[in-house]
Amino acid sequence: DTGVSQDPRHKITKRGQNVTFRCDPISEHNRLYWYRQTLGQGPEFLTYFQNEAQLEKSRLLSDRFSAERPKGSFSTLEIQRTEQGDSAMYLCASSPPESLGYTFGSGTRLTVV
Amino acid sequence: AQTVTQSQPEMSVQEAETVTLSCTYDTSESDYYLFWYKQPPSRQMILVIRQEAYKQQNATENRFSVNFQKAAKSFSLKISDSQLGDAAMYFCAYRGVNKGGKLIFGQGTELSVKP
Numbered sequence: 001d002t003g004v005s006q007d008p009r010h011k012i013t014k015r016g017q018n019v020t021f022r023c024d025p026i027s028e029h030n031r032l033y034w035y036r037q038t039l040g041q042g043p044e045f046l047t048y049f050q051n052e053a054q055l056e057k058s059r060l061l062s063d064r065f066s067a068e069r070p071k072g073s074f075s076t077l078e079i080q081r082t083e084q085g086d087s088a089m090y091l092c093a094s095s096p097p098e099s100l101g102y103t104f105g106s107g108t109r110l111t112v113v
Numbered sequence: 114a115q116t117v118t119q120s121q122p123e124m125s126v127q128e129a130e131t132v133t134l135s136c137t138y139d140t141s142e143s144d145y146y147l148f149w150y151k152q153p154p155s156r157q158m159i160l161v162i163r164q165e166a167y168k169q170q171n172a173t174e175n176r177f178s179v180n181f182q183k184a185a186k187s188f189s190l191k192i193s194d195s196q197l198g199d200a201a202m203y204f205c206a207y208r209g210v211n212k213g214g215k216l217i218f219g220q221g222t223e224l225s226v227k228p
Contacts, residue, residue: 042220100146102158104159
């Protein structure tokens, strides 16, 4: 297993376009998390899944954001009608059941121009 | 709501010397977990060390140790014998018990190591 994989690594999009990011967690990890990290700041929690169920969403996750984990494996994060303020690094992490340990992916850097 | 504060945006240390990174947090919970994560320029976040709040003994992992002061809500990281590879952003993070594993991060401290 090569760890948590995120695709793409970089995405440049025009304001108003929709973008979708993918995260492939470690296979036996049932929890999956999305965070957003802006330049010079710590990651901020967006949402998390236990298996296919989305159990918590941050108020940061506006109605333009949606996340799915349809089969309890990979997850997608979609941003509709992107705005310049959406420019950030989007980090995915996963953890096994009943564990304190996270494994982070390398992130997807989004630039909205 | 819980908050985590790192008041040192940047720190510098000479190779082989010791450096301490500060972190304070605010919570009304009595049981929780605290972490230090390292984020090298490649951007993948790596766990450095973890402390359970119910444990009085400070955690240690090789050259990394913490000073956990529960009453003061302070959680500092000491790096001994600093190496060039220690240069990175360091984040302090809080996790409540039974909160689904969500982490609350501080703003980070950028550590540079001088040869």
